[in-house]
Amino acid sequence: MLNSRILSLEEAAASIPDKSVITMGGFGVFLQPMAMVREMIRQGKKDISLLSVGEAYAGDLLIGGGCVKRIALSSFGFEAVTGRARNFCKAVEQGKVEVEDYSHFSMASRLMAGAMGLPFAAVNSLRGSDLLEKIVYEKKFEKMKSPFSGEEVILLPSANPEIAIIQAQRADSEGNIQVFGPTISIEQQAKASKRVIAIVEEIVPRSTIQSTPSATLLPSLFVDTLVVLPYSAHPMSSYGYYDYDLEHIYTYTNASKTPETWKKYLDEYVYGPSDHFDYLKRIGGLRKIMKLRADPLLGY
Amino acid sequence: MQSKLVSVQDATKTIQSGSKLTIGGNTIRRHPLALVREIIRQGIKDLTLYVWVAGIDVDMLVGAGCVRRVEAAYVGMGPLGLASNVRRAIQEGRIEYEDFSESSMLARLRAAGMGLPFLPTKVLMGTSLADHASHAKPIICPFTGEQLYAVSAAKADVAIMHGYYGDQYGNIQWPLLRDSDDIDTVIAKSADRVIVSVEQIINPQAVLTNSTMTYIPHNWVSAVVETPFGAHPGSCDGIYDPDMKHLEIYSEAAKSDLTFKKYLDEYVFGSAEEFDYLEKAAGLAQLLSLRVNR
Amino acid sequence: MTSQTPFYTYDEIMLCVASAQILDREVALIGTGLPMLAATLAKHTHAANAVMIYESGLIDTNPIEVPVSVADPRIMFGTTTFASLYSTLGLLQRGVIDVGFLGGAEVDQFGNMNATAVGDYTHPTLRLPGSGGANDIASLANRVIILMKHEKRRFPIKVSYNTSPGFLNGGNSRKEAGLKGGGPSKLISDLAVMDFEPGSHRMRVRSIHPGITREQIQDSTGFDLLWAEDLNVTTAPTKIQLEIIHQLDPKGIFLKNN
């Protein structure tokens, strides 16, 4: 056991300073650290910089909570559910946040380089596109001919966020983190970051981890802080544990249409609840939670 | 396959007062308590219970005055000791009670499942059980001439039990890891009709490729009901532990008729449906904390 | 005996044509939206052995229900390999992806697409989700299939932000920029199926959906279209295809106008 320790959601969120550069795990409707984002908003975090791959829902909520100043991202959309992520889009359209675009692979490559301790990544994407043309805030790339073959590649600076906030299914008390389902960019995000906060559904005995070691994505040596909270990805899914809550996602996306309805949403679901279980009560309580439970065979 | 998925209310409505009932589970484990609570709410009376190693299920039904007669190998609350309602009812002569041992009660349920009037057993020889049991008679083996007891078939009108997972057609499945201290398959075979409540209704397409886990097939089942935490405050092997906090409340209440009536008013009659009961008796945070780490 | 022509919508014909682009045993990278339904349909009909890949880190998916997101647990059940985003999109660069699917807000006459922002980049009139894997697919897949609603504002002469490179300025410009993949091979809209004329790489209509006119198509396009000499009528969906679509998407998540 290196630095791992179990903290409450509140304590873990309190350890995130204003102006931090953070990256959050999750992708689409899967494994986003939603409870942590709600707590960060409650604690009034300011001027956060996001370094994002696909954590659209967590990112959109954090932006809607007024915590974000700058976003480097590859995609913030709600896909087939409602399309645009309105808090994000409005913030950009109104010039309230600084934005820098990448493709998924180029951003994941930057994190991969960061995780490997290299200064840059080489990719073959981006060529000919405005992703290389319209650059506002940071030096994004360099072209270089391979000293071996002479082939030209695009070089991107590696990414090393200050804090990675990772949502996963389970861990042992030492912080060996297991993920079920695709691993998306969790491993690269965690290993590239200086500090890792992981939120899991449950703590299992070490022997359980030892009998399923191939599901361990992050050994405890990469995990600094562990938070244990059931249904903490809600309204997103946690494969093998619960499905996403489409009903609440529509509540969310409808609320994000106007400032008035959005303020009401924050009051009801972010500022209002006395704790995470009160939040679960407000989104439908026991009935809803039982409805979202995963089918043990399907995993959702 | 035809869907047999119904509500708790509709499932229990089919049980007549005066029925013979058999119940799955063991002590405080995996009894169909959501169904039991609804039986109490519906005021079904005069039941005869054929049970094996029973517990809170029988105690609750007896305490609510639903029961005329019990035939069992055990009624107790496991780590919490005696089943107080049953004990009081027997001591005060309010119910008829007939004792069997585990294997002789099993033989009676098996006989029912096999369509036989009785099965022979060696176990009751010399015990006081045999002296008092109207459903055990000495016989001589026609082949060897040895002395045996015949125990009569315990054929129930309805079996109620709590399964782990099941699809809408009534294919009831085990989880990967389970304990096995029950005779639910025997109980399912012994009755005319089988009502199964399950923790969760699962996808039938996935069941087709996971069929070795099905322990009660759909064609044995007449109704299936989804009751999350349906064995609460008891446990459901591998899914959640017993709720000791609520079991203590129950055990305390069961110590007198007056306090148990208050318990029933508060938790059973006072809850229009099972979700209300669960909110009142435990609440979401407590229920989630009972889940067994996988 | 003639069988009755089944009733179908233009979304459904678009979907069935898209599905037919995935050949059996091909490796396909599936983006979010309609392609997820097209890929699932292909898996259930003519391309049972195609390997479907989703950028969230899923390789060889076999869902029994339609997903709403490329990280929907519905595609996790039945998948043979769980991997990372880096490794699945890395397959593009490795050159093993036969066909990739793209959608977007805008497409221009050379097949360049915009999924990032309309108007000025820093203060856009309309901010969109951003590239995601679109730029990577457009840059590196051997074949790219574009799915678009056919509207004039979505078909400008030049996209306001080039997220996913097509044939850039036409002619040889894609090759000169060093782009590895083959570029867009088909554009399927709710009105027609188009490709890009070899040489000029301008958008060209290949087939018109049943009941649609040339005028309708040109009027819905912001630039002059080329027309194939052997222009024909798009094959209508079969009854079996439609049945499977409705089974997969009973709630009409993708086919809202059903």
Next chain:
Amino acid sequence: MTEYTLNELMAVNVAHQLRDNEMGFIGVGTGGRAFTMAVGLPIVAARLAQLTHAPNFTVQIGTIISPDLKKIPREFTQSTLTSWPTAARIRADDNLDMFVKGKVDVGFISGAQIDQYGNLNITAIGNYIKPKVRLVGCLALPEHQAFAQRTFIITDQNSRTFIEKVDFVTGVGWNVNGKTRKDLNLPGGGPTFVFTDLAIFDFNAEGHRMQVASIHPGVTPSEVQEKTGFPLEFPKNIPVTTVPTAEEIRLIHDEIDPENILLKY
């Protein structure tokens, strides 16, 4: 002199009576002192036998066969029993079939009342129909005493539990109302030993009545008779119960029950 507790003394003496290649059946029990006598003490004895003279002694606890006794659950709860590493978990009905076939060599049992023939009562005190105290029922006690090759009764001793005649015969010992086990066609071997906090008893060859086999160190014969509700037969030279060796105590402390879970109460 090696220091030992009364529980350890009892466990060691139970262990000495277990034989290699036998199968011992232990119930799942309840809590407190009842747990120690029904579950904890038999497990310690079985494990001690395995570590000394009977390496192939098989343990069955409820429907769990050959659990890993190196990993005793901290508490015996639903989930710890379910996740206890074990060779097999069989169905309860299959388990009873094997009982009835005579496949259980040693049954570890206890009771609320015991008489001079080793008949046990766990059903009702007083009149059966309207009892003074209704107890749990029968469980598999009748099977233990009818079918196990040997049964070991483990219980605390006082004149309320050790009585002339039990109110209700739940499990049959050697003689009920003048009928012997043979008369009753009971295939099992009957009760072999009674281990209490005062002494160890066996049953005499002629009448199969309970007799003193040994008395624990520091206990007097009159104390034993005082806490017994029927006249006992004492041998001429009363043996003192064998005390544990230093090695046996070390095994219990270091290997078998290092966290004092099994013999706590």
